[in-house]
Amino acid sequence: MIPRYQRILFWSLSAAILLMAAFLLHGCQQAREKLTRRQNASPISAPTAAPVETFRLAMADDVTGRIAISERQLALPQEPTSRAQALLTRLIDEYSYKNSAHPLQSGPAVDDVLFLDLPLHAGGTGPAHPSESTGGQLAIVNLRTSFAEHHPSGIGVESLTVNSIIGTIYINFPRVQAVRFMVDSHTRDTLAGHADLTRAYRVTNTESRVPTPEELQ
Amino acid sequence: MDKGSRFELCALAGTICLILLLRSAELHGQDQAAPAPPRPPVARLIVLLDPGHGGTDPGADLGNKVAEKDVTLSLATKLRTSLAAQGFGVVLTRDASAGDAIPSGQRAATANRSHALACISLHATRSGSGVHVYTSALPPAAGDQDTGLLPVHWNTAQEEFENQSVQLANAMKAALGPAGLPVTIGAATVPPLDNMMCPAIAVEFAPLNTLDASGKGAEDGGYQDSAVRAMTAALLKLRASESPAPASEKGTP
Numbered sequence: 001m002i003p004r005y006q007r008i009l010f011w012s013l014s015a016a017i018l019l020m021a022a023f024l025l026h027g028c029q030q031a032r033e034k035l036t037r038r039q040n041a042s043p044i045s046a047p048t049a050a051p052v053e054t055f056r057l058a059m060a061d062d063v064t065g066r067i068a069i070s071e072r073q074l075a076l077p078q079e080p081t082s083r084a085q086a087l088l089t090r091l092i093d094e095y096s097y098k099n100s101a102h103p104l105q106s107g108p109a110v111d112d113v114l115f116l117d118l119p120l121h122a123g124g125t126g127p128a129h130p131s132e133s134t135g136g137q138l139a140i141v142n143l144r145t146s147f148a149e150h151h152p153s154g155i156g157v158e159s160l161t162v163n164s165i166i167g168t169i170y171i172n173f174p175r176v177q178a179v180r181f182m183v184d185s186h187t188r189d190t191l192a193g194h195a196d197l198t199r200a201y202r203v204t205n206t207e208s209r210v211p212t213p214e215e216l217q
Numbered sequence: 218m219d220k221g222s223r224f225e226l227c228a229l230a231g232t233i234c235l236i237l238l239l240r241s242a243e244l245h246g247q248d249q250a251a252p253a254p255p256r257p258p259v260a261r262l263i264v265l266l267d268p269g270h271g272g273t274d275p276g277a278d279l280g281n282k283v284a285e286k287d288v289t290l291s292l293a294t295k296l297r298t299s300l301a302a303q304g305f306g307v308v309l310t311r312d313a314s315a316g317d318a319i320p321s322g323q324r325a326a327t328a329n330r331s332h333a334l335a336c337i338s339l340h341a342t343r344s345g346s347g348v349h350v351y352t353s354a355l356p357p358a359a360g361d362q363d364t365g366l367l368p369v370h371w372n373t374a375q376e377e378f379e380n381q382s383v384q385l386a387n388a389m390k391a392a393l394g395p396a397g398l399p400v401t402i403g404a405a406t407v408p409p410l411d412n413m414m415c416p417a418i419a420v421e422f423a424p425l426n427t428l429d430a431s432g433k434g435a436e437d438g439g440y441q442d443s444a445v446r447a448m449t450a451a452l453l454k455l456r457a458s459e460s461p462a463p464a465s466e467k468g469t470p
Contacts, residue, residue, distance in 0.1 A: 062345045065401050153277030153285065154342025155421045156349045159405040189321075189408070193276055193285075194269075194340065196406045199372065 036098055050075040057091050058167025060102040060160035067160065067167055084113035084169060088141065091168050095161075102160055109147035111184065113169075114140040118177060136177035138200065139169050145184045151192040158195035170203040178202050263306040264452060265328045265415065267338040268293040271311045274318035277342050283436045288341040292422070292441055296339075299449045305456075308333065321408035328413045329374070334459060335385050335452060336417040338410065341435035347399035348444065349421040350389050352382040353411050354404040374414050381416035385455065389418065392451035396443050398425070420448070 052075050058067045074090065077083050088110040096106030118136040151161065166179045180200040182188070188197050268289035270276030276285025290313060297307040308331045310324040328336045357379035375382065390400045410417050422435035422444065433440045 065345065065349065065403055152342075152344045154344045154423070155340055155351055155405050155407050155419055156403070156423070157342065157344035159351075159403070159407075162406075193274070194405075194407050196408050196411075198408075199406070201406070 050077060055087060056168070056171045057087070057094070058164050058171060059091075059094070060164040062102050062157060062160065065156055065160070067163055069167075069171065080115055080173065081113050084115075084139065084173065085110055087168055087172055088113065088165060091164065092147070102157070102164070104152070104161070105147075105150040107146060107150070108144055111142040111144050113142065115173070115176070116140065135175065137173070137175045139173065139176045139179045140182060141165060141169070141179060142182045142185055148183050148188065148191055153192040153194065155194045158191045158193075162191065162195045162197075162201070166201055166203055176203060262304065262456065263308060263331050263333040264300055265308045265310070265331045265333040265336040266293040266296055267310040267324050267328065267336065267409070269338060269340040269419075271319055272317045276340070279341060279343055279434055279436055281436075283434075285341045288422070288435050288441075289339040292339050292341075292435075292445065295441060295445045296337075296448060299445050300452065303449060303453055305334075305452065322412065325374075325409035325412035328409070328415055328417070331415070333415045334456060336413050336415040337448070338407070338417070338419040340419060340421040342421055342423050343434065345423040346426055347401060347423055348393050349423060350386045350393075350400060350402050351405040351407060351410070351419040351421065352386050352402075353379060353417065354406045355379060355411055357383075369414065371412055373411065375411045375417060378414065378416050382418055385416045385451075386418050388451045388455050389420065389448060392447040392454070393444065396447035398440075398443060398447065 052073055054071055054073050055076065057070050057072060059070045060067050072090070074086075076086050089108075092104060092109035093106070094100065095102050095104040116138045118138055151158065162181070165181075169176050169179055178200040181191075181197040183197070191197055268286070270284075270286040270289065272286075274286065276289070279285060279288060290311075293309055297309060300307050308327065310327045311319050324338075353375040355373055355376050358376040369377070386402050390402055393400045405419065407419050410419055422440070424435070425433045425440060435441070
């Protein structure tokens, strides 16, 4: 026979455990909502002197499998590489929001972006003389390994991410003729098992999915 | 043995050697002169199936500890059985015993040796919904160029077959749609499609309805069976359009 005081103690402890579990779950939920709200409110850090301007993002949609152009307003740096990095960071940030049409894990995605004048010479350098330049540029997007490793795997979802990045660069940097992807400054076969990252993507390839700047005007 | 007999014996041996030599030269000449037997026509009844990933490369995680590599192999095995029953020869780029990840170049090389009617790369994912059929994102080769003597660039080998690949994708869509499987067609840069010298598509199976929690994923047996039936029907239709009298070639893939 279990003494009465022990039974009371047992039930009291059980009730306390349940209460603590409920409190913990509630706390976790609140923290998550707070983080999401903060993510939505503070996309990127921009120089305070930069004016707020309108720019376009090529947003992917998993359900339709298409890319649509959306306009945003934000203060962006004027220096091209910082500007491209800020744009792509904002693009990937939007994919990590709740109810995103192309959900991706939040976190840093783009390490840096480089622009090289075409044609390239041996060693990856640009034209030796300004007269050689075609006026076009190659954009090199250096992604982070953590982004690639946590990216959802699939032909559709990976192609949409790649085309979304290419489209965003193309819309905002009309001189870019090709985009090459690196991951932590190294070549990588695929983004997450499917989309090919070993080659340079000609931006003209995405015209059917991403309108050209002329078409948007 | 006296001197005369020895001489006769040597003369006889010499004559025999000479006859043999002349005979062998005659036979050799006949061999060279004989026209080469006509090469059998390329049997365009072969389908190449490329189950995505495999070995140490599990592919996408489809949930419930199911890896994409297992689902693609299951689909390929079912499709192989169904196609073989219809008289197709089927070549797989990998089987269950694959220990290491198979490079995309090796898959493309297997495809290019097979002279297949269709090369189908199979994939599965948790993203999106329905069946996604992809052709290469390469632009099709210009039709008026005679490329017969030009070398084929490995990275753009698919260009020559781009129009046929689009036809194959459309045939798949026409067959999968009536089977109750929503289909979208697109273009993607996915290895090894660009390196394949055959009409090539990648078919990716996503859950049937992501809005519904009970939506069937690619690991579902019923989903796989519907897809296999529809894809077999599409390939039968394609074979009928390629060769008007397939009955004469039946059983000789």
